[in-house]
Amino acid sequence: MAEFCRDPPYPSRRTWLSAVLFVFGACVASTALSQDYPSRPIRIIVPFPAGGTADLLARQIGQIMSEALRQQVLIENRAGAGGNIGADLAARSKPDGYTLLMGTVSTHAINPNLYPKMPYDPVKDFAPVTMVARMPNLLVVHPSVPANNVAELIALAKARPGALAFASAGNGTTQHLAGELFKKMAGVDMIHVPYKGNAPAVTDLVGGQVQVMFDNIPVSLQQVRAGKLRALAVTGPARSPVLPELPTLAEAALPGYSITSWFGLYAPSGTSPQIIERLNREANKALATAQIRRRLTDQGIEPAGGTPGQFADFMRAELVKWGKIVRESGARVD
Amino acid sequence: MELLANLQLGFEVALTLQNVLYCFLGVFLGTLIGVLPGIGPVATIAMLLPATFALPPVSALIMLAGIYYGAQYGGSTTAILVNLPGEASSVVTCLDGYAMAQQGRAGPALAVAALGSFFAGTVATLILAMFAPPLAEVAFKFGPAEYFSLMVLGLIAAIVLARGSLIKAIAMILLGLLLGLIGADTNTGQFRFTFGLPQLADGIGFVVVAMGLFGFSEIIANIERRARREVVMAKITSLFPTREDLKASWKAVLRGTAIGALLGILPGGGATLGSFAAYTLEKKVAKDPSRFGKGAIEGVAGPESANNAGAQTSFIPLLTLGIPANAVMALMVGAMTIHGITPGPQVMTERPELFWGMIASMWIGNLLLVVLNLPLIGIWVKLLSVPYRILYPAILLFACIGVYSLNNSAIDVALALAFGFLGYLFIKLDCEPAPLLLGFVLGPMMEENLRRALLLSRGDPTVFVTRPLSLALLVVAAALLVIVVVPAVRRKREEAFQE
Numbered sequence: 001m002a003e004f005c006r007d008p009p010y011p012s013r014r015t016w017l018s019a020v021l022f023v024f025g026a027c028v029a030s031t032a033l034s035q036d037y038p039s040r041p042i043r044i045i046v047p048f049p050a051g052g053t054a055d056l057l058a059r060q061i062g063q064i065m066s067e068a069l070r071q072q073v074l075i076e077n078r079a080g081a082g083g084n085i086g087a088d089l090a091a092r093s094k095p096d097g098y099t100l101l102m103g104t105v106s107t108h109a110i111n112p113n114l115y116p117k118m119p120y121d122p123v124k125d126f127a128p129v130t131m132v133a134r135m136p137n138l139l140v141v142h143p144s145v146p147a148n149n150v151a152e153l154i155a156l157a158k159a160r161p162g163a164l165a166f167a168s169a170g171n172g173t174t175q176h177l178a179g180e181l182f183k184k185m186a187g188v189d190m191i192h193v194p195y196k197g198n199a200p201a202v203t204d205l206v207g208g209q210v211q212v213m214f215d216n217i218p219v220s221l222q223q224v225r226a227g228k229l230r231a232l233a234v235t236g237p238a239r240s241p242v243l244p245e246l247p248t249l250a251e252a253a254l255p256g257y258s259i260t261s262w263f264g265l266y267a268p269s270g271t272s273p274q275i276i277e278r279l280n281r282e283a284n285k286a287l288a289t290a291q292i293r294r295r296l297t298d299q300g301i302e303p304a305g306g307t308p309g310q311f312a313d314f315m316r317a318e319l320v321k322w323g324k325i326v327r328e329s330g331a332r333v334d
Numbered sequence: 335m336e337l338l339a340n341l342q343l344g345f346e347v348a349l350t351l352q353n354v355l356y357c358f359l360g361v362f363l364g365t366l367i368g369v370l371p372g373i374g375p376v377a378t379i380a381m382l383l384p385a386t387f388a389l390p391p392v393s394a395l396i397m398l399a400g401i402y403y404g405a406q407y408g409g410s411t412t413a414i415l416v417n418l419p420g421e422a423s424s425v426v427t428c429l430d431g432y433a434m435a436q437q438g439r440a441g442p443a444l445a446v447a448a449l450g451s452f453f454a455g456t457v458a459t460l461i462l463a464m465f466a467p468p469l470a471e472v473a474f475k476f477g478p479a480e481y482f483s484l485m486v487l488g489l490i491a492a493i494v495l496a497r498g499s500l501i502k503a504i505a506m507i508l509l510g511l512l513l514g515l516i517g518a519d520t521n522t523g524q525f526r527f528t529f530g531l532p533q534l535a536d537g538i539g540f541v542v543v544a545m546g547l548f549g550f551s552e553i554i555a556n557i558e559r560r561a562r563r564e565v566v567m568a569k570i571t572s573l574f575p576t577r578e579d580l581k582a583s584w585k586a587v588l589r590g591t592a593i594g595a596l597l598g599i600l601p602g603g604g605a606t607l608g609s610f611a612a613y614t615l616e617k618k619v620a621k622d623p624s625r626f627g628k629g630a631i632e633g634v635a636g637p638e639s640a641n642n643a644g645a646q647t648s649f650i651p652l653l654t655l656g657i658p659a660n661a662v663m664a665l666m667v668g669a670m671t672i673h674g675i676t677p678g679p680q681v682m683t684e685r686p687e688l689f690w691g692m693i694a695s696m697w698i699g700n701l702l703l704v705v706l707n708l709p710l711i712g713i714w715v716k717l718l719s720v721p722y723r724i725l726y727p728a729i730l731l732f733a734c735i736g737v738y739s740l741n742n743s744a745i746d747v748a749l750a751l752a753f754g755f756l757g758y759l760f761i762k763l764d765c766e767p768a769p770l771l772l773g774f775v776l777g778p779m780m781e782e783n784l785r786r787a788l789l790l791s792r793g794d795p796t797v798f799v800t801r802p803l804s805l806a807l808l809v810v811a812a813a814l815l816v817i818v819v820v821p822a823v824r825r826k827r828e829e830a831f832q833e
Contacts, residue, residue: 049661049664050376050379050380050383050661050664050665050668051380051658051661051664051665051666051667051668052664052668055380055668056668056671056672059383059384059672060672062384063384063387075380076742077380077741077742078741078742078743079536079741080532080533080535080536080741081518081532081535081536082535084532084535085532085533085535088532117530119532162792165789165790170520170523171518171520171521171522171523172523191789191790191792193786193789193790194520194521195520195786196520196782199601199657199658199659199664200601202657203473203474203601203651203657204477204478206474206655206657207473207474207475207476207477208474209477209478209790210790218671218676221676221678222656222676222677222678222679222680223655223656223678223679225678225680226678226679226680228655228679294674295671295672295674298674298676299671299676331523332522332523333518333523333525
């Protein structure tokens with residue numbers, strides 16, 4: 001629409017008239033559209049490979065939403081470029097409510113601050129539907145590391161600068177940036193060792209090739225329970241119900257430290273508010289089912305939910321927060 | 335005997351009517367998608383995930399696992415019949431399998447592949463049952479330094495793999511390494527050779543390259559030698575291997591099984607190396623290595639056994655530790671999570687029925703695959719007598735669908751076509767694409783592990799020789815290099831003497 005109004009410098013009466021008619025028509029069409037919405041299958045683009053947390057969240061919620069919406073919800077994995085490829089595709093899709101995106105902290109808070117050239121604008125190109133889930137990262141060490149709490153780890157790192165190495169799932173991932181923030185706030189030096197994804201990083205951590213990791217909680221929780229890794233703290237603002245005895249990093253040693261990974265459902269901007277409202281209602285209902293809540297909390301994931309407005313506010317704050325972390329960490333992707 | 339009791343528990347779970355049915359469904363689907371070029375197990379399992387919600391977890395996992403190793407079986411079919419490798423592991427099957435098919439011996443090639451795979455699957459399943467936990471510990475001894483040395487060994491093996499000119503083989507490996515560099519560098523996040531295209535940010539997919547270089551290029555080349563192709567059709571003799579065939583291949587099956595099972599344990603690309611390593615070994619121990627690439631049955635039997643053994647043992651890190659070794663295993667982790675099982679070291683003790691049930695089902699699945707595949711051989715071979723003008727457009731279509739389904743990306747299809755023309759050029763220049771593919775697979779892993787090893791050693795390059803496992807691998811690599819170079823040197827000297 002903006003294009004339409006901007007283009008002719010001196011709009012004649014006829015163009016004005018047709019513009020008014022167009023807007024009117026579009027409004028009628030969109031109400032009609034949202035009344036019998038959805039009349040065909042909805043696709044949720046997941047900008048990461050099948051089997052990851054974002055994918056599983058989309059599949060589980062999609063399943064329940066499809067029953068309520070009486071339409072199939074299809075999951076389409078479009079991985080690549082740290083999630084940018086899938087998110088860009090969603091941004092450029094028709095805003096008709098039939099294409100949604102399972103966005104994450106990476107696609108909508110970290111990448112815009114990390115990549116020098118972004119194919120989409122995380123705020124302008126998307127209409128937030130709802131936050132889906134959030135989870136803290138877990139500070140874990142190999143059992144051979146002589147540190148039983150955060151203070152001891154910091155003391156160890158200070159005593160032997162550069163002797164400890166921390167693994168991550170790649171440059172600019174939360175695992176990487178959580179480590180860099182830790183280094184900065186604790187004033188210690190550790191070597192960053194990036195891997196291609198979480199699994200190989202955890203393998204080398206369990207094997208003792210690297211000593212420290214700020215891992216996603218669902219991955220390393222079981223290794224901690226089996227005694228293959230030692231957990232020292234969670235990175236979030238509050239303790240995790242799955243490991244209630246474990247302090248947050250802020251409580252333990254670094255006041256103000258807070259890192260949370262999150263997932264949220266987006267529609268392309270321009271999607272009608274009625275459709276957003278409907279999707280928000282169904283997504284919140286799906287997140288409230290006992291089965292989903294139990295499955296997620298068992299893994300250390302916190303089901304979120306809430307209004308589109310709350311999610312938009314949260315995301316804006318996150319963009320600022322991660323901008324600062326990315327700048328201070330010196331992480332780069334180009 | 336704890337093992338017997340465990341196996342009994344496993345078979346009790348796996349042999350219920352429902353689980354046998356799901357196992358059959360899995361291997362049947364796996365065979366189908368394996369035969370359709372390019373449509374891999376990842377896309378299939380992802381699509382079927384929601385459908386397993388309603389099943390009990392054990393049945394769901396039995397079915398999903400069946401799809402995975404069923405696809406390994408099916409993948410060899412297209413490799414042998416039409417030179418289309420659907421998976422990294424079937425690339426080497428193309429070399430001699432397709433040559434056998436061109437000689438009218440597609441039947442024996444398919445039969446040996448199936449029988450060898452069954453034997454390998456049985457042995458590997460037993461290994462899994464007996465030694466899974468200690469073997470998982472072995473995988474942890476492999477740090478970045480060891481992986482780097484293993485890759486060096488693999489690259490030297492790639493030279494052995496080639497037939498014909500050594501210079502051309504090395505050139506192809508280097509080209510493969512360069513192609514492997516495309517994408518974001520893991521260590522620094524720098525984009526290399528991406529030309530600003532975000533679609534190239536994660537590099538080019540293996541299937542894209544393999545499909546183009548092997549399958550598409552062969553189709554182009556076949557158009558100009560159509561007359562010969564019809565002669566091939568006429569001389570299909572027997573469907574099943576002769577006594578000599580079996581005599582020639584049983585040792586290859588044994589060796590392939592051992593190598594494949596061993597390398598399959600390593601999560602970092604070991605399974606891919608298995609079939610390449612088995613082929614190299616067969617060529618080295620053969621009395622007449624010149625037969626390889628021209629339809630040597632050992633060249634099918636060894637790699638196919640290695641491939642299937644590796645497919646089974648690659649479950650070890652997943653089942654014992656909950657760490658996925660590849661994209662399919664990552665999906666299995668997802669499937670477990672959806673079913674409320676958190677994969678991890680405790681699955682074995684907390685859910686023994688799941689662990690042992692899956693292991694028992696793998697053996698049953700392998701048996702079902704042989705029963706399913708042997709009668710199908712006749713049908714597959716008949717497929718070759720479908721007129722060329724109908725068969726090949728159909729193959730091209732399925733291959734394009736398969737390539738597209740990898741990432742739902744049209745650019746991948748275009749790239750595969752580009753590699754098809756490149757492969758045609760290679761055929762004309764008499765350059766082998768197999769070393770290129772090995773370089774393409776190993777190069778990025780080698781670089782990643784080299785730099786990671788040096789990061790962890792704080793820049794000290796002696797890690798590669800001070801760590802015993804890494805040293806041992808480098809010594810083997812050096813020995814192999816000597817074996818390759820020495821006959822060449824000797825020949826040169828003889829030539830010099832003659833002049």
